[in-house]
Amino acid sequence: MLKLRRVAIDTPRENVVYLARDCPIYRAEKFQGLAKIEIAAGGRSVLAVLNISDNAHLLRPDELGLSEQAFRQLGLPEGSDVSVAQAAPPASREAIRAKVTGARLGYAEFESVIRDIVANRYSKMEIAAFLIASASFLTTEEVLALTRAMAAVGRRLTWPEQTVVDKHCIGGIPGNRTSMIVVPIVAAHGLSIPKTSSRAITSPAGTADTMEVLARVEISAEEMQDIVRAVKGCIVWGGHVNLSPADDILISVERQLGIDTREQLVASILSKKLAAGSSYLIIDIPVGPSAKVRSLADAIRLRKLFEFVGDQVGLSLNVEITDGSQPIGNGVGPVLEARDVLRVLHGDPAAPGDLRDRALLLAGRILEFDPALRGGKGSLRALELLESGAAARQFDRIIAAQGPSPNIAAGTMVEDVLAPRSGVVTGIDCYRIARVARMAGAPTDKGAGVDLFKKVGSPVEAGEPLYRIHAEHATDFRFATEMAGADSGYALSKAS
Amino acid sequence: MLKLRRVAIDTPRENVVYLARDCPIYRAEKFQGLAKIEIAAGGRSVLAVLNISDNAHLLRPDELGLSEQAFRQLGLPEGSDVSVAQAAPPASREAIRAKVTGARLGYAEFESVIRDIVANRYSKMEIAAFLIASASFLTTEEVLALTRAMAAVGRRLTWPEQTVVDKHCIGGIPGNRTSMIVVPIVAAHGLSIPKTSSRAITSPAGTADTMEVLARVEISAEEMQDIVRAVKGCIVWGGHVNLSPADDILISVERQLGIDTREQLVASILSKKLAAGSSYLIIDIPVGPSAKVRSLADAIRLRKLFEFVGDQVGLSLNVEITDGSQPIGNGVGPVLEARDVLRVLHGDPAAPGDLRDRALLLAGRILEFDPALRGGKGSLRALELLESGAAARQFDRIIAAQGPSPNIAAGTMVEDVLAPRSGVVTGIDCYRIARVARMAGAPTDKGAGVDLFKKVGSPVEAGEPLYRIHAEHATDFRFATEMAGADSGYALSKAS
Numbered sequence: 001m002l003k004l005r006r007v008a009i010d011t012p013r014e015n016v017v018y019l020a021r022d023c024p025i026y027r028a029e030k031f032q033g034l035a036k037i038e039i040a041a042g043g044r045s046v047l048a049v050l051n052i053s054d055n056a057h058l059l060r061p062d063e064l065g066l067s068e069q070a071f072r073q074l075g076l077p078e079g080s081d082v083s084v085a086q087a088a089p090p091a092s093r094e095a096i097r098a099k100v101t102g103a104r105l106g107y108a109e110f111e112s113v114i115r116d117i118v119a120n121r122y123s124k125m126e127i128a129a130f131l132i133a134s135a136s137f138l139t140t141e142e143v144l145a146l147t148r149a150m151a152a153v154g155r156r157l158t159w160p161e162q163t164v165v166d167k168h169c170i171g172g173i174p175g176n177r178t179s180m181i182v183v184p185i186v187a188a189h190g191l192s193i194p195k196t197s198s199r200a201i202t203s204p205a206g207t208a209d210t211m212e213v214l215a216r217v218e219i220s221a222e223e224m225q226d227i228v229r230a231v232k233g234c235i236v237w238g239g240h241v242n243l244s245p246a247d248d249i250l251i252s253v254e255r256q257l258g259i260d261t262r263e264q265l266v267a268s269i270l271s272k273k274l275a276a277g278s279s280y281l282i283i284d285i286p287v288g289p290s291a292k293v294r295s296l297a298d299a300i301r302l303r304k305l306f307e308f309v310g311d312q313v314g315l316s317l318n319v320e321i322t323d324g325s326q327p328i329g330n331g332v333g334p335v336l337e338a339r340d341v342l343r344v345l346h347g348d349p350a351a352p353g354d355l356r357d358r359a360l361l362l363a364g365r366i367l368e369f370d371p372a373l374r375g376g377k378g379s380l381r382a383l384e385l386l387e388s389g390a391a392a393r394q395f396d397r398i399i400a401a402q403g404p405s406p407n408i409a410a411g412t413m414v415e416d417v418l419a420p421r422s423g424v425v426t427g428i429d430c431y432r433i434a435r436v437a438r439m440a441g442a443p444t445d446k447g448a449g450v451d452l453f454k455k456v457g458s459p460v461e462a463g464e465p466l467y468r469i470h471a472e473h474a475t476d477f478r479f480a481t482e483m484a485g486a487d488s489g490y491a492l493s494k495a496s
Numbered sequence: 497m498l499k500l501r502r503v504a505i506d507t508p509r510e511n512v513v514y515l516a517r518d519c520p521i522y523r524a525e526k527f528q529g530l531a532k533i534e535i536a537a538g539g540r541s542v543l544a545v546l547n548i549s550d551n552a553h554l555l556r557p558d559e560l561g562l563s564e565q566a567f568r569q570l571g572l573p574e575g576s577d578v579s580v581a582q583a584a585p586p587a588s589r590e591a592i593r594a595k596v597t598g599a600r601l602g603y604a605e606f607e608s609v610i611r612d613i614v615a616n617r618y619s620k621m622e623i624a625a626f627l628i629a630s631a632s633f634l635t636t637e638e639v640l641a642l643t644r645a646m647a648a649v650g651r652r653l654t655w656p657e658q659t660v661v662d663k664h665c666i667g668g669i670p671g672n673r674t675s676m677i678v679v680p681i682v683a684a685h686g687l688s689i690p691k692t693s694s695r696a697i698t699s700p701a702g703t704a705d706t707m708e709v710l711a712r713v714e715i716s717a718e719e720m721q722d723i724v725r726a727v728k729g730c731i732v733w734g735g736h737v738n739l740s741p742a743d744d745i746l747i748s749v750e751r752q753l754g755i756d757t758r759e760q761l762v763a764s765i766l767s768k769k770l771a772a773g774s775s776y777l778i779i780d781i782p783v784g785p786s787a788k789v790r791s792l793a794d795a796i797r798l799r800k801l802f803e804f805v806g807d808q809v810g811l812s813l814n815v816e817i818t819d820g821s822q823p824i825g826n827g828v829g830p831v832l833e834a835r836d837v838l839r840v841l842h843g844d845p846a847a848p849g850d851l852r853d854r855a856l857l858l859a860g861r862i863l864e865f866d867p868a869l870r871g872g873k874g875s876l877r878a879l880e881l882l883e884s885g886a887a888a889r890q891f892d893r894i895i896a897a898q899g900p901s902p903n904i905a906a907g908t909m910v911e912d913v914l915a916p917r918s919g920v921v922t923g924i925d926c927y928r929i930a931r932v933a934r935m936a937g938a939p940t941d942k943g944a945g946v947d948l949f950k951k952v953g954s955p956v957e958a959g960e961p962l963y964r965i966h967a968e969h970a971t972d973f974r975f976a977t978e979m980a981g982a983d984s985g986y987a988l989s990k991a992s
Contacts, residue, residue: 010548052506057553
């Protein structure tokens with residue numbers, strides 16, 4: 001038996017076990033070829049990939065070291081007796097193999113794969129294999145089965161209300177923070193809208209990152225239910241609620257692979273909505289040359305997939321295909337986006353009209369779900385709740401219920417990106433703007449990002465600022481300004 | 497700038513960089529989402545995945561730690577000033593994405609992917625993505641392009657001889673060590689046969705592992721050329737000759753994923769043969785219910801793929817489809833297999849006839865490549881060289897040239913697996929036998945494995961030994977005997 005040691009190394013999302021090369025009990029080399037080995041003690045066990053140590057400071061030959069996550073999962077004190085075994089391949093491995101060779105999987109197979117992923121029986125590499133084998137090779141029935149499996153593993157919320165509404169945007173458009181306006185409007189109207197949002201995957205900010213500027217978002221499912229009971233709505237980080245633990249793992253691998261398939265997207269979103277217990281759902285699909293969805297045809301294919309799965313799992317779901325030709329609002333990055341949201345809610349003249357209009361459109365559609373409301377009156381009701389300040393007051397209640405955040409300011413290192421010549425803005429590359437904002441430090445640095453001064457259609461003079469880069473750290477600031485210098489992401493017409 | 501530190505942790509095939517969580521210069525969290533980060537110093541740089549350290553013994557806040565491989569690759573002394581940047585995605589990443597979405601790739605794209613893999617620009621996860629996206633989704637033209645790309649990256653041997661022959665078995669049949677008999681026969685005849693073999697991937701022994709029982713196999717390309725010049729043949733480990741560095745990396749990922757596709761197999765084998773500079777090649781495809789290839793139809797499809805690619809790359813290649821219904825020979829595991837090989841070469845009455853016949857068949861086919869030999873006389877010549885002892889003497893010369901190994905004995909922990917009842921052996925599961933031998937410790941423990949006493953068709957009495965398990969270590973011994981106890985891998989008829 002070896003003595004357990006906590007080596008205090010954080011190996012993101014991958015359990016690592018450290019064995020000394022001169023370990024007297026196990027020859028580390030023997031395990032080297034294996035995807036995972038199993039560390040067992042008492043009744044408990046944890047799976048991890050092997051690293052071999054020649055570092056006497058890290059662990060002694062008679063010790064077995066575990067990375068942070070693995071140590072927490074095993075949940076035993078340092079010094080415990082532990083043994084090592086070749087991990088038996090996960091029961092669902094055959095299902096993944098079958099998928100790799102192009103087979104169609106059924107619900108039971110997907111559920112076993114998802115359970116093994118959540119039980120951490122797969123290495124990232126194997127999860128990547130599953131994702132790629134599935135990428136663009138899932139039938140609609142398989143997407144349905146995968147959605148159900150993902151929702152089944154993890155917890156599921158239930159609500160006393162008849163009507164529990166929700167909205168979700170597939171993302172890809174910088175600054176598109178409609179949820180933070182839609183939720184207070186809908187809650188002010190009296191419908192329950194327990195919104196779980198994601199943190200940034202590859203973008204400079206997810207709604208959870210931006211909401212976090214104003215309020216705490218790492219909230220348990222129980223607390224979330226109390227909040228919604230009290231103020232009808234919330235905007236919390238879904239990862240913390242643990243509604244779809246499988247999805248959080250899958251997303252972390254997708255992020256690193258830089259892949260993002262339609263099938264995975266639908267399963268990911270709908271499994272979470274299903275687990276969140278919402279009965280009515282609006283999905284926003286922005287379409288544009290630099291958006292996730294590039295053409296109307298693609299948007300319609302995606303819409304139909306959402307509708308098919310939604311109908312099968314009993315979600316009453318409407319899809320809105322919206323304009324994703326450029327960023328929404330002015331701010332890109334948590335603090336700057338939060339500023340735009342507050343401007344819209346408070347009727348500030350500086351509020352970005354496109355963000356306001358988009359939020360009203362979606363809120364209106366959601367309010368149509370209210371049986372008590374006369375058909376077609378949703379938009380009017382949304383407008384009324386926004387302009388009366390009811391939505392703003394409701395947002396304050398939601399923030400108070402979640403717990404306000406200390407004030408955070410925009411990054412103080414600033415540089416303006418200037419128009420090389422006069423003309424009219426004919427296009428803004430969402431992907432490029434997102435990259436610049438991310439380089440500047442968003443979302444890790446809440447105050448980092450870019451603030452757009454010009455949108456498509458704006459006339460600009462040579463030398464006039466197109467946008468301002470905000471950063472909090474010198475290295476990031478340099479990365480971002482260099483990137484913007486190479487390509488600002490703006491397209492200008494010839495001056496007229 | 498941070499100070500470079502060698503942390504002396506061996507992270508097999510994956511570069512790892514360690515940053516202190518409280519690093520004053522870079523906030524580790526910011527890099528956490530990335531697949532890889534780039535460590536640069538002077539003109540040099542290396543890519544690695546990030547681990548975050550809270551362990552003061554591992555590195556100080558102002559230090560940057562590198563795992564062994566990464567440290568070696570960077571090739572700078574400890575204490576050097578190093579900086580960190582977000583690694584730019586590999587140039588070939590778009591090609592992999594395209595493949596993921598089902599596109600066909602051309603030579604240039606495959607070459608860029610292979611170069612980036614060899615340059616270590618991809619994480620294992622990304623390599624897995626490429627493999628899976630390619631698995632069963634490569635056209636024959638793509639297999640050809642991939643083969644050429646893999647051969648192009650890495651070194652290529654040239655030979656003065658007109659006729660340089662080689663043989664390769666696709667593997668999957670325990671105990672099938674024909675190369676160690678074929679090479680000496682062919683070399684004794686006077687044809688040059690520079691054989692590079694693989695180590696075990698998922699099997700209890702590769703030919704390189706078994707040859708290593710008798711001679712050194714980690715031999716440089718230069719030395720290999722000297723040996724072949726001197727004694728016409730060799731049996732060395734291909735991985736060390738570095739003929740196809742990409743393949744070694746791909747195989748290590750395939751091994752851990754447990755996948756093994758036809759397309760990858762052909763590209764892997766032929767790229768290495770191409771790089772080895774052989775002009776004539778025999779490929780052995782064993783077919784059986786528990787072999788890699790399960791049906792004659794599959795074998796023929798595979799044969800045609802070999803033939804198509806072989807013709808295109810200018811390899812004169814013949815495929816032999818052979819009987820893979822049960823293990824070949826008696827021993828499974830390096831030492832036990834080496835014993836069988838020597839018995840065949842020395843005409844020992846205990847020599848397994850099936851191994852002898854298989855080796856003679858293949859050697860005969862190869863000798864037919866000799867223009868000087870009368871057509872159809874290959875088998876006869878092979879038999880003559882074996883029975884005259886010429887092959888055995890040639891093998892001794894080859895061993896002497898490569899450098900003999902110290903004698904190693906079979907594992908001393910032994911247990912016999914007994915027949916549960918009387919009957920006739922109707923089947924032996926190659927996969928199961930391989931698993932038992934591997935569990936017993938093969939190939940890491942050279943003396944571990946199983947020794948088969950009965951083959952298909954043998955009558956057995958209840959309680960009579962079917963095979964003997966050999967192990968060197970208690971844990972492995974227990975694993976193996978337990979596994980054999982659960983299922984011996986033998987099928988028996990009712991007693992007649």
